[in-house]
Amino acid sequence: MTKTLADFDFETGEVLLLDKPLTWTSFDVVRKVKNTLRIKKIGHAGTLDPLATGLLILCTGKKTKEIDQIQAQEKEYTGTFRLGETTPSFDLETAVDMARPYAHITDEQITAATAQFTGLIQQTPPIFSAVKIDGKRAYELARTGQEAEIKAKTVEIKTFEITRIALPEVDFRVVCSKGTYIRSLARDLGVALGCGAHLTRLVRTRIGEYRVEDAFTLDAIQALRPPRPDSEASTLPGTTRSRHERPNTAPNRAGLQYFAALQADALAAKHLKDATEKSAE
Incomplete structure (x- = not known):
């Protein structure tokens, strides 16, 4: 049962x-x-x-x-990479910072490129990660614009399978060791193919x-939430204290629309900066 x-x-x-x-x-x-x-x-x-x-x-x-x-224990993931675009975080958290042609890449080239990322490999974690650098989290440095060097580490990719190709999207299944960053795998595959890539969807299916x-x-x-004990109830007859919940509009509840808005704002700022610098030349 x-x-x-x-x-x-x-x-x-x-x-x-x-x-x-x-x-x-x-x-x-x-x-x-x-x-x-x-x-x-x-x-x-x-x-x-x-x-x-x-x-x-x-x-x-x-x-x-x-x-x-x-x-x-080993982990299994499925998800989607997007070829032809890169982001500083290697995923959707940050805006696209570079775009390259990808239409010329064949299915065979994509499948063949995965071979170099199986077995024991050296992988560099993303700068937008919880890796510690001199006592600080890497993402804390990245979000304040500070540069930092992250050392590569050994991880094991036991399976790297391409399950669907519909350019620019590529679906995958990965079985890997503890400490593997799938975002870094997206970045590395994009480098190997010469067009760049970033992670757009990730599901952990097994540990x-x-x-x-x-x-x-x-x-x-x-649904299992128990009622509040009497000691936590209001002293006013017929009333109880309401639980404090974070509003659904909080940034980490806003879904991909929130991150899309961040990207749009960042991209608009970049275009404005480029335009300003060009006009000043």
């Missing part, structure tokens, strides 16, 4: 599979589940970027001791034997 949420003993310890919504940070999900179910001890076993969806594993109670073990098909949604978690 499949275990339901009502069967979980979160305080003692559980491994909970969540299907992370688009634009939510992993910390957002942890906080939401913690507050909704009133779990004292909870953490996640492997971050997902805000623009990625799919499997996020939460551990509660005594099961938090298994987080490192779960994080070390070890845990699969996204078995994951719960946040709506299902929300």
